[in-house]
Amino acid sequence: KAKPIHYEGLHAEIQLKDANGGIVLAPAPLYVMVTDPSKPEDQARVSKWRYTAEDLAGIINSGQAAISIPLNMAWERSCPQNLDLELHILYHTSDQRILSHRARINLAQSAAPQSMTSAADPAVGASVSVPNAAGTSSASPYSRPVWTPEP
Numbered sequence: 278k279a280k281p282i283h284y285e286g287l288h289a290e291i292q293l294k295d296a297n298g299g300i301v302l303a304p305a306p307l308y309v310m311v312t313d314p315s316k317p318e319d320q321a322r323v324s325k326w327r328y329t330a331e332d333l334a335g336i337i338n339s340g341q342a343a344i345s346i347p348l349n350m351a352w353e354r355s356c357p358q359n360l361d362l363e364l365h366i367l368y369h370t371s372d373q374r375i376l377s378h379r380a381r382i383n384l385a386q387s388a389a390p391q392s393m394t395s396a397a398d399p400a401v402g403a404s405v406s407v408p409n410a411a412g413t414s415s416a417s418p419y420s421r422p423v424w425t426p427e428p
Contacts, residue, residue: 286351304334308367313359324353360384
């Protein structure tokens with residue numbers, strides 16, 4: 278029996294904006310982490326992915342990134358049991374600033390994207406979708422070579 282596709286990983290569309298609200302597609306280090314807020318802090322991390330500037334340049338130059346950076350991220354170990362999670366994003370700009378974003382996500386929701394923009398820092402936003410969350414799939418769109426998890 279095929280499992281719901283969210284068992285494979287998470288798809289996120291990361292959107293970066295400049296001070297004037299314009300879309301920024303600039304290769305720079307990007308860190309994404311998913312945590313489980315129901316667990317103690319030392320056990321909360323579900324998965325963490327690190328993208329280099331070269332990784333993002335490859336995605337941007339491939340034509341996949343029109344107004345946001347699409348990321349298909351496979352879980353480090355396995356799909357978390359708790360499907361109500363927190364998404365954390367850190368983007369390191371070329372002028373040494375760190376843009377951050379944190380939002381709640383729910384993997385059990387339908388395939389409709391959950392759009393989130395941080396009120397504290399509207400420069401970073403994310404649209405997270407769980408493709409076919411209610412359905413099933415036998416082919417995984419998630420690829421591991423794009424990211425390098427830290428131990």
